[in-house]
Amino acid sequence: MNARPHLFHLLLHSADLLEAELTRRLKPLGIGPRQAQVIDGLGRMGEVSQARLARAFNVTQASMSTMTTRLIAGGHIARRPDPEDTRGNLLSLTDKGRGLLSQIDAVWRDIDRFAADALGADRFEALAHEAGALRDALGGKRPGD
Amino acid sequence: MNARPHLFHLLLHSADLLEAELTRRLKPLGIGPRQAQVIDGLGRMGEVSQARLARAFNVTQASMSTMTTRLIAGGHIARRPDPEDTRGNLLSLTDKGRGLLSQIDAVWRDIDRFAADALGADRFEALAHEAGALRDALGGKRPGD
């Protein structure tokens, strides 16, 4: 039964599977996949406000608030009051967070290679290309602004 | 900066955006996207055990347990003891759950059309095709068994 599943089911399901794989591979580093993305982003963006980080990752400020709370608790990032704007803070990596950058990058490369191996490089390239187009069409921004 | 984001970022991000859109569209029905998938699956599978449902959707039994708890609380599905196996239950749609089937299906069609409009039918078709291939390569099963 179920000869032609709806198209978005395939997208959600394949993304779930890939995220699960990512979670497994990041386990030894003690962080989740989204935390890894934020650490990586902060590594490239330098010291930024939480609001800007939320925009860069296209999540709500509420979500980024809990995320940064977790990252601070884990000792990966630090917060200092923004001298220019008393409402906000500036976030940056701690030494511990910075120490994870190269390992995170290795996982990034591994997971891409893993998926490319599973699917074939051409097909995975095509998948990424179309996924990027969908993201842009739906209005998502990308980290790095 | 960030000239070439890693490929899986695009996949996760586009899936997030599409799921968010789906969540919005299902809000009036009072259910989340995964609940809708389970109701839909149950509509096609008939009366099945929770374990079988979990396998069909490629989630853990623990996840399906909380999911069915939610659906029962919402009055969408019902549970009766399996006469063949005292350990398990048999799950099936209630009238209320069954009443949602056509609306869920309409949302399914709408969201596919929405994405196809945003991206172009050919490209969305290609995206779905490659996503399906990745899912299969990563070992995911599909609802309906």
Added chain:
DNA sequence: AAAACGTACTTAGCATACTAAGTAATGTGA
């Protein structure tokens, strides 16, 4: 300068997923 509006952040409650751990019942093999 006071009122209004907008922005930064937090907290609470809900939807989902996972792992780990525990209970119950089935099935199997000695």
Added chain:
DNA sequence: TCACATTACTTAGTATGCTAAGTACGTTTT
């Protein structure tokens, strides 16, 4: 038939995301 492995399910704890609601501060407008 007794012991062990397997299977069905639940519960607790953690990771994430969202919306709604509230606080505090900055900016604009009268």
